Amino acid sequence: MREQQSAVRFTRVSMQFSGVLANDNVTLDIHSGEVFALVGENGAGKSTLMNILYGLHTPTAGDVYVRGKRVERYSPAGAITMGVGMVHQHFMLVPSFTVAQNIVLSREPKRRGLLYDFKKAEETVHALVNEYGLSVDPGARVSQLGLGLQQRVEILKTLHRGADILILDEPTAVLTPQETDDLFAVIRRIVQEKGMTVILITHKLYEVMALSDRVGVMRGGRLVGLEETKNVNERMLASMMTGSEMPPGQFAREGSAGDTAVEVLGLQTLNDRGLPAVKGVSFSIRRGEILGVAGIEGNGQSELVEAIAGLRPLRGGEVRIRGQRINGLLPGEIRGLGLAHVPEDRRLTGASLQADVTDNLLAGRQREKRFAVGRIHRKRGAARQYAEKLFRAFDIRGAGVDAPAGSLSGGNLQKVVVAREFSFDAPVFLISQPTRGVDIGAARSIHQSIVDKRNAGAAVLLVSADLDEVFQLSDRIITMYEGRITGEFTAGSIEKAEIGYYMTGDRIARHHSGEEAL
């Protein structure tokens, strides 16, 4: 707490979207020169509150003051004038423009009164880069930059617009650990050296602890906690977010593994660019067993899952599901053999964003007798009832089953995909990144569902970039590196710290233990 001057003040702010109260009477003071973390589960209303501050929404009730001045008209242009900048979760960058062109967008330097002065734009950005130590090439095209650098461009953009209050909406969701460290260093620097105020929206609690001075907790649209970070710990925050004390979980495992349900032998497949992605992978999964795949993303895990699901042609080897060879079968036929699949990208492959929630929950069952007469007539009523049952059972939050799936937040969309796939009594589950971008409460319930399936005798292949998840759930773990399996371990036989070596290929050459598969 360097100073107690107010940077932003919300007084009794409420925001109503068609039927949903996204913000409920929020009063909050954010001090000048602090890092303020705003935490809460998906749909808790933190992004809405910040979108109001950035002028994207006009609150239905209440007022916002920026540096003591009341906001009269809510618009991004107005927010920019008041010194508020926002880095959105989805970047606001024009891919075909250069870094400099994106940063000066709407305030381009001109020469001869009319023409765009490209040189001056690059010089301006260069000066900005030097001033804040955020190195990025002003002349590079944004479409060619990685996400970490794109985010840097976003931050530079807000700085260029003269922002001294910076809102970061889940800034680390798309970053690698290295990029996250860089970002944190940048945030500390601009707060300490430039006296900026940073508001961090997140649901990763360790980030709150590492970075913030104060933390506000939102739940169900309301501000339910406001603390100095040094006075709280992750556990306290988690219980405030969910409204209940949540022990970090061990799951009850029941029953023992049965017969082999999935056999993968020497599987090979190519990635989208036509290069070998999986180079001869073999493993088997038994009934009542979760096999976790640990690895840094991009080492063939995605392609492996797609190949098993029938979404990617096999280049070699074979896959047997319950003894049945699936090579060359269509995804639908493979599903018919008893496979359910939660794909890693819910927006691209997991759900149809234009279709409503009902259709998404029903997909795969639309031809069942209770939902259709013949192949033509659909029983909308029955479908809707069924969807509403799942909607409630999985605690999906949104405008209801008639809304397009694209209108749901990421976490709730994931619940739709999980709800649909888990509604099948399949003996085999392929699950990819089940809790990516999903809040703690929902993640926990998804984890419980996975373990329940296992206890009921399903064979589960779990691929996740989240090591904690892999360790928490798996009975056995294999590590993948560059398209090959580099290690195989039973649960509890290896530490998280050690498995990193296998994920980076350090121990391929060495023979480790008898349990190693290849």
Add this chain to the structure above:
Amino acid sequence: MSDIFTIALLQNTLRTATPIILAGLGVLMTDHVGIMNIGMDGMMLTGAFFAVVGSFYLGSWLGGIAAALLAGVLLGLFFGVFVIKLGSDEFIIGVALNIFAGGLTVYLLRTIFGVKGAFSDPAIVPLPRFVWPWLEGIPVIGPLLSGNTLLVYVSWALVLVCWLVIYRTPLGFWLRAAGEHPLSLRSAGISPERMKYLASLLCGVFAGLAGAHLSLGYLTMFTENMSAARGFIAVACVIFGAGSPPRVFLAALLFGFIDALGLRLQSANVNSNLTAMAPYLVTVVMMAVLVVRTEARKKRQIQTR
């Protein structure tokens, strides 16, 4: 062969390419803000009709151009209100515009001039023609550059102006941002809708000019359906040219050349029904490409939302 490939062929190429160039620049404007305007054909046709009305009643070609521009701008606004404000499907509104223009011009032709099919009258003042005798002495280039009507030269200048505006001014960057990533423009404090309206209006301006050239520069008369799907060919040129004005210009010249060649081949006893097909055949292929591309773009936009 020698009576097919003559200077007249190239002259015809320029003449037939001009309305396509102008219409192409209009389509290109909306293309850059992410809207595909297949209503260009109808906008052109309406422009052509009102150019004749303006020229006939005001007794000057300037009046003709003014009337054509007014009609074009009004239709551009109409298109904009439906597509941008009301969120209608751009293809459906485009088709509606084409049908509307066809009916409107036929109806007005009968009620205003009391004729069917075509209207020509000595009182219609054509666009001025520029002849420079000193230029005509130069072989090939001379006869091509000299002796054209006003809008031919204007269209060449506009290609350059459009290129400058789109790629070398802040306004052009705003237009392109509105089409490629509207949210980033909005978060920069500029309304993408305003850019889209601007592009729709400019599209109307170009449609008006293209129409005026058809009825006052090319011929001095209005005939029913005289745009003859040139608006669609312009759309194809924009796809061909990937949105760059000079490339759209070259694509329009190519279509003009195919068109002109068809006319010449008729005199060489090739069946005219066959030769007349050529430009449209190319257009059909390009339109198929267009629909596939636009659908893909929409999908991308949904995914990045």
